[in-house]
Amino acid sequence: MFDLLLKGSVVLPDRIIEDGWVAVRGERIGAIGTGEAPQATKMIDAGTDWIIPGIVDGQTHATSYKGLPGFEATSQSALAGGITTMVDMPYDNPDPLNTLERFDAKVQAVHDYSHCDVALYGTVAPGQGTDLMQPLADRGICAFKLSLIESHPVRFPRIPADEILDILTASVPTGLPVGLHNEDQEIVRAMIERHKAQGLTRPEHNETSRPEVAELSATAQFMELGAATGAHVHIVHLSSPRGLQMIAEYAARGVRATGELCVHYLHFDAARDIERLGARMKVSPPIRSGMIEDLWQACEDGLPALISSDHSSWPIDNKLAASIFDAGAGIPGLETLGPSFYTDAAERYGEEGAVRRLVDYMCLKPAEFFGLAPRKGAIAAGADADLVVLKRGPKPFDASQTRDGLNWSPYDGETFTASVATTVRRGEIAWDGAQILSTAGSGAFIPRN
Amino acid sequence: MFDLLLKGSVVLPDRIIEDGWVAVRGERIGAIGTGEAPQATKMIDAGTDWIIPGIVDGQTHATSYKGLPGFEATSQSALAGGITTMVDMPYDNPDPLNTLERFDAKVQAVHDYSHCDVALYGTVAPGQGTDLMQPLADRGICAFKLSLIESHPVRFPRIPADEILDILTASVPTGLPVGLHNEDQEIVRAMIERHKAQGLTRPEHNETSRPEVAELSATAQFMELGAATGAHVHIVHLSSPRGLQMIAEYAARGVRATGELCVHYLHFDAARDIERLGARMKVSPPIRSGMIEDLWQACEDGLPALISSDHSSWPIDNKLAASIFDAGAGIPGLETLGPSFYTDAAERYGEEGAVRRLVDYMCLKPAEFFGLAPRKGAIAAGADADLVVLKRGPKPFDASQTRDGLNWSPYDGETFTASVATTVRRGEIAWDGAQILSTAGSGAFIPRN
Amino acid sequence: MFDLLLKGSVVLPDRIIEDGWVAVRGERIGAIGTGEAPQATKMIDAGTDWIIPGIVDGQTHATSYKGLPGFEATSQSALAGGITTMVDMPYDNPDPLNTLERFDAKVQAVHDYSHCDVALYGTVAPGQGTDLMQPLADRGICAFKLSLIESHPVRFPRIPADEILDILTASVPTGLPVGLHNEDQEIVRAMIERHKAQGLTRPEHNETSRPEVAELSATAQFMELGAATGAHVHIVHLSSPRGLQMIAEYAARGVRATGELCVHYLHFDAARDIERLGARMKVSPPIRSGMIEDLWQACEDGLPALISSDHSSWPIDNKLAASIFDAGAGIPGLETLGPSFYTDAAERYGEEGAVRRLVDYMCLKPAEFFGLAPRKGAIAAGADADLVVLKRGPKPFDASQTRDGLNWSPYDGETFTASVATTVRRGEIAWDGAQILSTAGSGAFIPRN
């Protein structure tokens, strides 16, 4: 007698079982089968809809605006988006996760507020030294994050190149990747000042003020620091194919180099969308013009290590500024991550092609990357029972109905060709397509293994 | 209520479930799980031994000596070696599989004699033309085989280069790979004549009379023919790393090029073993000296498309000749394929590393390559219930106990670190580690899908 | 007091001296200068016309038709074409140059008949063994030539692959390149038979009966034989860019591999010219369709080792056959080699670009390649006084006026943008733009140094 049974088209790591089922015992998957199914207390029959693993979002900023209580709304939004594990960034409000106390507080906040499971990035503040890196790794953070541009002096500071060298060196024994926000501060700041001086402050000037070379130059610099230290250097967002290619070339030379793509770079195009969306599509690095098809090709070539949302919890007020340079960067994305990717991929590769790629880039790869496998990322006997019913068929996306407490989105009004009908998190039906059924604090901290 | 349940360390495509089980209903896998297992009529508890998919041997010569009845003993040997599907070569005695009548007769022979499942290569005789290639493909053969050297004028002829061009061209719409026995006839025959003329007829002269360049030259020629036609060109056995590298280079240039390794090239070394084994290790292309470590590295680099046995059904009498050039080429290999690979791999990568690589190169890859997936090659719900218990621990190999009707082997007397304790073929326990339990004709022809 | 002074735009290896002069003392260049010139017995003032080194034609068949006396007319044609050194192929009528006697006879014939200097290829007959290779090298032949297709059983035989291996092995201590006529006999012969059987015997069927793959397959085979032996393997004519690319790839892997281009592949196009020229443009490998631009690009990329004429001394009767397969292959080319290249290059790179490339590919490179430098190939103090005045300006080409004793050409009626106004061979004015002034036997055998 199992506790829960899901039936449908089950998407396994290497195949899809059309007439399949997944049986849950407690928090784990107990069995996977086809044909006649075992008894279970509860049963969800998804018919021909997809049953996929819970999505692992490799880049969430849950607590950068509201602080640690930000987990509450953000984690509900995650579940509504089919995300059962968020990998949360360390640039929290008011202080980043760079000490054991901050680590403990954040883990406590997960236990207090979160509806979904959470893995944690750590960071190191300028001048702090590297002594806490190993202790943080020992407690289970899954990666470190740094930036070459200052977004906020305390929360999101720039780390000088010499300290990055130290941090990379210290990361080697931890085995953890070190992620980078890859923009050259000198170029970006100067360019913005020039734009302002010339009164060029409209939304389209965000792209021109943060040129691709600012991103590539910072990326190349970080790759060289990685090459010198033997560290695993990871770029957390590349807005253009050239960066992914550069990383592949460093990797081919033996550098432990990886790069991440965010789903909005695969969907929006500045030339096409900036007039309509304005600051609503401002992210950093910016969404550029004419990149979409080459980025999809890069995915086909296997270049990104994973694809994430880069969800940021900024209220819409943060975007309403006369100058694009006064508008905040970052967009909500948890409830659109899977549906956006699926919709765009289905146009190119069909629905089965779409769901396979979604599971590959958003479940299997991030779970492996952040050391959360084999618990997370795949439907497999013994794994955590994180399961999503992805319902096939058109569904308009209404940002006013999102659970993130922000209720706006650049995707508002678009129609996706799949929607998240059910989310099971460690055996519990946490989202039924209309309601959050879980309670705050039911989420768990997942240490890197 | 299932028909059969196996418990043990289940080796799935992407992970190993330590406390796992596989439940069989009829001929198919019904469920895979961990922890408490469902009821079943029969149960095999393998403890901590490995449960792997039935091996798919990508190159068997079951019927080249005794003709089609040769399936009977050969297929029993396969089961005793954990092989549930043989991909049988077309060079049958007395006539090769190059017509629909021969195809029908061979399928009938599978149904009459075979204990294991069988997929079939086809071929084309010199001067025959290509008209039957598409009909043979439609009936389900999985590949075509050709040779650039004549081993027998009817059974195993050389195909002239112009006809190979025609055959490759005709293969493109079938989508099937065209395999090649890759030796340059002119070089090999002349070298043998020279050796004979000088009285150099000892076992070690097999290697010197069939130099690596004879193999590489034929391989390069075939690659160019492939490049000109767009066909999938496959080399069925490479005895040295350079050939695998050449194929990778052609593939990188867009040619549909693949190459296969046979397990004996990974185990024997001419310089070390020829005095002890003599003609017992004569195969073509020959086992060379000093290749083993580079071939293992080539496997780590992912160069071979699959690893096979190249089992040949020659009686030992065929080997007992005063001159190495009068001894037949080919060795039995079905019962040593898995154990030899596992033993050698475990020395290099540990037991878990060994079983992962075995499943990758001998189950997943050949099933995919020959179009037998998703039925064959993986433990997955809905797949054929082809399952093997691979028992851990030393076991001496005694060739006199083999089921192949030949009862000799170059491996005789070696000790392997794993043995085939049980073989389940489509739900039936066909081998229990001591006895064949299946009946002749219980094997099936498996068409390429 | 010098013997001869030439004034003009002197083309040196690294620069052009606009107001230059070259002063000759005896058979050698005594001085090169600019401005005021020294006294000399004779003076040729070329004004702004080019003064270039005598061309070294890397592939001439002077004696394949008329036998050794063929040198007389052929060498006069060479001088009229600005060629002061022919590298003559060994496939002489009636016997090839494969013995010391034949070598001595051919050197004697140079001294008896030739007006220009001559370097000599040697060859090895099937079954002959390699004993004479070193003695021939010691006497000064500059390369060996082989074929993978039989053109004539005695003069131009196919060498079996095993003997090629022996020859390549034996070539290594000589340091000499081994050239190959690169067509797969089996493919070409079968294709021709098929064409004949279908009545496809028009000129355009020469291209289809000798497909590119026949050439590439033979080339790849020869490269592998080269790789196995360490020999310098040279392809004497490639009709398409892919072959040059393949050679570059082998060279990048450390094989001593080179390839040669003939000027007609850079000028004619089968699709465009075959109807007009018919058998008049039949060469082997055939001139193909659509190759010209990519071949020029290959020259820009530095892929050919040299560019030659492949001049063949066939009378036009040899071409007048009802079937293209009965027409002889080979065309006269000594008097068009330089002008054709110059004209086509000038269209692409201007006149200065043209003369630089001509000197590079037809003087410097072949002299270096065949071991004739520093005597031949460059205007330099101390070098042989082989000098050509290349007159700028249009000149129609009239094949009836050629000195080769053949008086036909596929170029007949074309207008070149440069012409050979004077040829000085070792200090002697041998051609004055209208008359041959040298005497038979004034040419010398030039041994490889």
Place this chain on the structure above:
Amino acid sequence: MFDLLLKGSVVLPDRIIEDGWVAVRGERIGAIGTGEAPQATKMIDAGTDWIIPGIVDGQTHATSYKGLPGFEATSQSALAGGITTMVDMPYDNPDPLNTLERFDAKVQAVHDYSHCDVALYGTVAPGQGTDLMQPLADRGICAFKLSLIESHPVRFPRIPADEILDILTASVPTGLPVGLHNEDQEIVRAMIERHKAQGLTRPEHNETSRPEVAELSATAQFMELGAATGAHVHIVHLSSPRGLQMIAEYAARGVRATGELCVHYLHFDAARDIERLGARMKVSPPIRSGMIEDLWQACEDGLPALISSDHSSWPIDNKLAASIFDAGAGIPGLETLGPSFYTDAAERYGEEGAVRRLVDYMCLKPAEFFGLAPRKGAIAAGADADLVVLKRGPKPFDASQTRDGLNWSPYDGETFTASVATTVRRGEIAWDGAQILSTAGSGAFIPRN
């Protein structure tokens, strides 16, 4: 009647004439020959010693210490070192060459003070804008120079990345290369501070405080800026093979990227020499340990665009500091450039190999690179009569006898295997092996052509 005749082993671009001569008329080479030589007013018979072109030193800092009058001593030292053209860097004392006035003043200073010919780099000051770049190019500067590290706030400032982008963009229409002093300021300054804080101020700490990664990181950043703009990006000194390799990889991807080597990196080794030489071998980037053999191999692979001295005019007092961080960077090098390279190369490649490589890397290549060919860099009729007699045979180097006004050198006391016996600058015997015979102001400014 020529004005001057030199006899000896004349090193031409493509060959050496053993019994050669060079005849000078006025400032130009009038003729080059072998054997009987023409009449001349003056004659120098070098016997079997080498006659090479005047060396073009691609990187001299003549005026960074004493200001423009620094040309006087520096240019005499150049002539004594066989250098007839210095390419002078723009970081002059007190102001760099970044305006037309400074350009005019520097050209005037050449005419007032210099004994040798001079080509000029220009630069752009921080915040200056790019308006003067084209005018400076029009007046004949041959390249621009920038730095990513500040050595002096006015003379040798750091240029911010955004301004480098502007400068590179503006350089494209000028066609000029933009050179970079390639050290990351942030890393180097922080490292030095750390060393000081720990009391690590001995000579060996120069290497550890300026790690290779500081150089590679700045190099990669500059390459990316070059890739984004299409500019010719040139690294003026690479201390390790990896940087040269990186540049080759960017060049292979179509970036106009080049790199320069300085001769001291080919001669000194920090681990071996630092204790003996201390601050006397301090240059930036530093001479590292264990690089020499790989750098010579990089030269064999053709990676450097040229090899220069990076001569700096610092008095020895500048080196005499208790802390290595208080010692100035830069060493005199004009009189050791050629002899050091020749000596080291002769050990590896013999004397003829050495002189060929010297002429290639120090005459031909820099003249071509800086647009000074065909006047400079080669012995050719019509070229400037810049000629050097390089005397073969051992000669101890005594720094107290140098003409640079500094009279110290890290090479002091070493024995070279060749010495500069005569230097002819535009037809004038300017150095006779013991005395400077030219007058101040006899040197000329050589504009890029």
